[in-house]
Amino acid sequence: MMGQVAALQALVIGALLVWSSYGKLVGPLVGARARRTALKKFVGEKRAEPAFRAVGGVELLIGAALLLPPLWMMESLAAIALSVGFLGYLTYSRVASPDSSCGCAGSATAPVTWRTFGRAGLLLAAAVLASTADVGWWSAPGGAAIAVVLVEVMLFVALSSELDRHWLLPLRRLKVRLTHPLAATAAYDVPLATTQHQLLRSGAYRAVNSLLRSDIRDHWDEGEWRFVSYTATYDDRPATAVFAVPRLRYEPDEIRVAIVDDENGETVYRPSLLPVLA
Amino acid sequence: MAGLRGEVSWFCCGNAWGPCGTAGHGACGTCNSGSWQHAWTNTSDACYAITRPDRCGITGVSRRTCGFRHATTNLCNGARVVTTIADCGPQTDLFCGERACCGGTCASNRVIDLTPAAFSAIGSLNAGLIPCNVEAG
Amino acid sequence: MTNTLDRRTLLTSAVLGTTATLVGATAMGSLAPETAFAARSQSPEPGAPDPNFAEGRVTARDGSMILVSGSDGRFHRIRLTGGTSVWKLRPTTLDQVKVGDGLYARGVLMPDGTLAAESIWVNIVNLKVHVTAIGKNVLYLDHSGSRIVGHVVPGTSAAVYNGKPAVSDLSMVKVGKHAQVIGAWRPDTNEIDVATIYAAA
Numbered sequence: 378m379m380g381q382v383a384a385l386q387a388l389v390i391g392a393l394l395v396w397s398s399y400g401k402l403v404g405p406l407v408g409a410r411a412r413r414t415a416l417k418k419f420v421g422e423k424r425a426e427p428a429f430r431a432v433g434g435v436e437l438l439i440g441a442a443l444l445l446p447p448l449w450m451m452e453s454l455a456a457i458a459l460s461v462g463f464l465g466y467l468t469y470s471r472v473a474s475p476d477s478s479c480g481c482a483g484s485a486t487a488p489v490t491w492r493t494f495g496r497a498g499l500l501l502a503a504a505v506l507a508s509t510a511d512v513g514w515w516s517a518p519g520g521a522a523i524a525v526v527l528v529e530v531m532l533f534v535a536l537s538s539e540l541d542r543h544w545l546l547p548l549r550r551l552k553v554r555l556t557h558p559l560a561a562t563a564a565y566d567v568p569l570a571t572t573q574h575q576l577l578r579s580g581a582y583r584a585v586n587s588l589l590r591s592d593i594r595d596h597w598d599e600g601e602w603r604f605v606s607y608t609a610t611y612d613d614r615p616a617t618a619v620f621a622v623p624r625l626r627y628e629p630d631e632i633r634v635a636i637v638d639d640e641n642g643e644t645v646y647r648p649s650l651l652p653v654l655a
Numbered sequence: 656m657a658g659l660r661g662e663v664s665w666f667c668c669g670n671a672w673g674p675c676g677t678a679g680h681g682a683c684g685t686c687n688s689g690s691w692q693h694a695w696t697n698t699s700d701a702c703y704a705i706t707r708p709d710r711c712g713i714t715g716v717s718r719r720t721c722g723f724r725h726a727t728t729n730l731c732n733g734a735r736v737v738t739t740i741a742d743c744g745p746q747t748d749l750f751c752g753e754r755a756c757c758g759g760t761c762a763s764n765r766v767i768d769l770t771p772a773a774f775s776a777i778g779s780l781n782a783g784l785i786p787c788n789v790e791a792g
Numbered sequence: 793m794t795n796t797l798d799r800r801t802l803l804t805s806a807v808l809g810t811t812a813t814l815v816g817a818t819a820m821g822s823l824a825p826e827t828a829f830a831a832r833s834q835s836p837e838p839g840a841p842d843p844n845f846a847e848g849r850v851t852a853r854d855g856s857m858i859l860v861s862g863s864d865g866r867f868h869r870i871r872l873t874g875g876t877s878v879w880k881l882r883p884t885t886l887d888q889v890k891v892g893d894g895l896y897a898r899g900v901l902m903p904d905g906t907l908a909a910e911s912i913w914v915n916i917v918n919l920k921v922h923v924t925a926i927g928k929n930v931l932y933l934d935h936s937g938s939r940i941v942g943h944v945v946p947g948t949s950a951a952v953y954n955g956k957p958a959v960s961d962l963s964m965v966k967v968g969k970h971a972q973v974i975g976a977w978r979p980d981t982n983e984i985d986v987a988t989i990y991a992a993a
Contacts, residue, residue, distance in 0.1 A: 405704065406704055408701060408704070409701050409704045409705055412701065542968060546924075546967055546968040549924075549925045549926070549967045549968075550966070550967045550968065553926050553966075553967055556928075557963065558926050558927050558928045558929065558930075559926060559929065559944060559961075559962045559963040559965065560963050561929070561946060562929075562944060562946050562949065562960055562961055562962045562963060563959075563960060563961035563963060565946045565947040565960045566947055566960070567960060568947060568948050568949065568950040568958070568960050569882055569883065569948070570781075570882075570948070570949075570950035570958055570987055570988045571950050571957070571958040571959060571960065573779075573781075573782070574782075574950070574952065574957060574958035574988075575957060575958075577731050577732075577757075577778075577779070577782055577785075578731060578756065578757045578758065579758075580758060582731065582732065583731065583732050583733065583757075583758075586732035586733070586734065587732075590875065590910050591875055591876060591877035591910045591911045592779045592780075592781070592877040592879055592883065592911040592913070593779075593877055593879070593883040594875070594876075594877040594883065595796070595800070595883070596883060597800050597804075599804060602808075604800070604803065604804055604807065606803055607877070608875035608876075608877065608910065615875065617803060619803040619804075619806060619807045620807065621804075621807045621808055627957040629758070633807050633808070633809075634807060635803075635806040635807040635809075637802065637803055637806045642802055644806045647806070647807075647809065662955075664918060664972065665918055666918065667918075669863065669864060670862075670863035670864045670865075671847070671863045672848065672849050672863055672894035672977075673894050673915065673917055673977040673979075674917050674919060674935055674938070674940060674977060674982070674984070675917065685839075687841065687864065688847050688863075688896075689841050689842060689845055689846070689847050689862070689864070690836075690839060690840055690841045690842065691835075691836055691837075691838050691839060691840060691842055692838075692839055722839065724838050724839075736835075737835075737838040738838050738839070739838045739839035741839070745920070746920065749920070749970040750970065750972070750990075750992070752954070752992075753954055753955050753990070753992065754954060754955035755955045756955065771845070771847065771896045772841070772842040772845040772847075773842075775845065775896065775898045775911070775913075776835075776842070776845075776898070779879075779911070780879075780896060780913045780916055780918070781879050781913060781916060781974055781987060781988070783918060783972065783974040783988055783990065784952070784955075784972065784990055792838065
């Protein structure tokens with residue numbers, strides 16, 4: 378069986394390399410993708426895209442050679458060399474440019490993590506195994522060998538963060554649908570951010586904004602109103618702007634405001650007719 | 656260019672603390688949170704390929720390069736700030752169709768990102784997202 | 793405390809119009825915002841640093857004076873006054889500005905080199921993220937490749953879906969979607985508390 382598993386490696390690696398080359402060769406975003414990788418630092422910004430495409434070309438060449446008959450020892454040796462190269466590049470990019478995308482497979486951008494290393498390691502192991510094969514993958518492998526290789530493919534998928542959106546995210550969405558982890562938030566009282574959001578969209582705010590000198594300084598609730606105060610100046614005198622905002626309803630037009638002199642407590646400004654916005 | 660109406664937010668750049676720490680000095684190499692600067696969606700082909708305002712139906716965002724001046728007006732209060740281009744952004748296509756209104760005035764889609772210094776001159780940082788008008792300044 | 797309560801009572805009656813101390817001529821209409829904005833302290837040249845703005849980490853605090861080490865290497869002395877607003881996940885009090893916090897401050901640069909703060913936003917972050925998973929009152933976020941844990945604070949965290957009015961219900965946030973999060977960073981961790989999340993519903 379081991380011989381058959383080894384034979385099938387050419388199929389697995391070949392398919393992986395062809396997929397990997399796709400994102401490096403096809404589409405209008407290749408250049409942008411290339412510049413997000415550590416290649417930018419390695420070969421310079423100008424040469425990042427040609428280098429990225431060259432790697433894609435080599436991947437496509439080796440991948441196609443592995444997939445197509447005849448079986449050559451050279452193919453698996455080239456795959457081994459390529460995986461060693463990947464591991465070296467990943468180490469470099471982890472050290473030199475940790476925030477960059479690995480630019481590894483497909484068209485998604487993904488940072489270099491332990492999963493990236495795991496996949497490159499698995500690729501190397503598969504390539505070494507492939508070099509021991511003495512028959513082609515097209516030579517009718519048995520069911521047990523196919524099962525082993527399916528597990529291997531699943532391992533590749535699990536280690537590819539680029540594919541998460543196809544299996545991991547749907548699983549997580551399902552979990553959220555079943556467990557409703559944030560459902561309790563709906564029951565809570567009105568957050569101040571809600572009040573502020575409404576306040577900033579009101580005519581009252583627009584009417585006195587030029588007098589305000591701070592962000593929200595104090596706030597308190599009374600019945601259906603929430604009061605919010607700001608530091609203000611009026612005629613160069615220190616003052617306070619106080620807004621009354623409907624607490625439980627979204628009615629920006631009902632928001633009222635007054636400017637109160639800080640020293641004598643007099644209300645110096647209270648627009649009774651707020652301007653209607655265009 | 657006629658005024659571009661849309662949403663404005665803020666971003667940090669240059670040396671910074673917290674999750675902003677790795678932001679860098681932006682596409683122009685000059686961006687700093689404390690300066691009056693902004694990010695623009697069309698500073699180069701490579702930039703436009705990432706921001707893609709056309710995917711939200713905004714066509715004709717002019718190609719403007721580092722240092723170009725834009726005036727951004729907060730439609731909720733009329734406050735205005737003039738800033739220069741220092742980075743590429745925001746990623747308009749990630750938030751297509753999003754709308755912000757003040758009174759009867761509404762604006763859709765993210766068209767500009769200001770530095771904290773510039774944004775706080777026309778609105779509250781914790782307000783996050785504001786409808787605005789952008790013109791060549 | 794009594795002072796605060798007295799003050800709130802005064803302000804409450806002022807805005808609801810239950811006091812009659814309104815001074816005549818200004819009761820109607822509004823001021824043009826542009827006029828007053830022009831009158832404010834000198835604006836910096838576009839592209840240049842704003843002298844009335846400071847950014848950095850709090851390295852020391854002595855009463856109302858805080859020392860901030862700017863990320864660009866500059867030092868700022870920031871003075872808190874009775875009129876300074878402080879935001880730290882929510883509007884809060886002056887004593888909540890602690891050593892180790894990151895902040896943005898806007899105010900007026902005084903002749904002695906201190907910044908008299910008008911507004912301070914402590915640990916505030918504005919992140920464009922990808923929601924990678926959701927747990928019990930926690931959001932797992934990807935922020936340009938780094939993992940951020942966003943804690944939902946019931947009663948404080950709010951959600952804005954498609955620009956609609958903000959609500960307390962975060963349950964419509966979806967795994968795998970993009971979102972923007974205004975939050976308060978927990979210093980020296982990859983964790984934040986969520987103030988407002990902007991998402992598509």
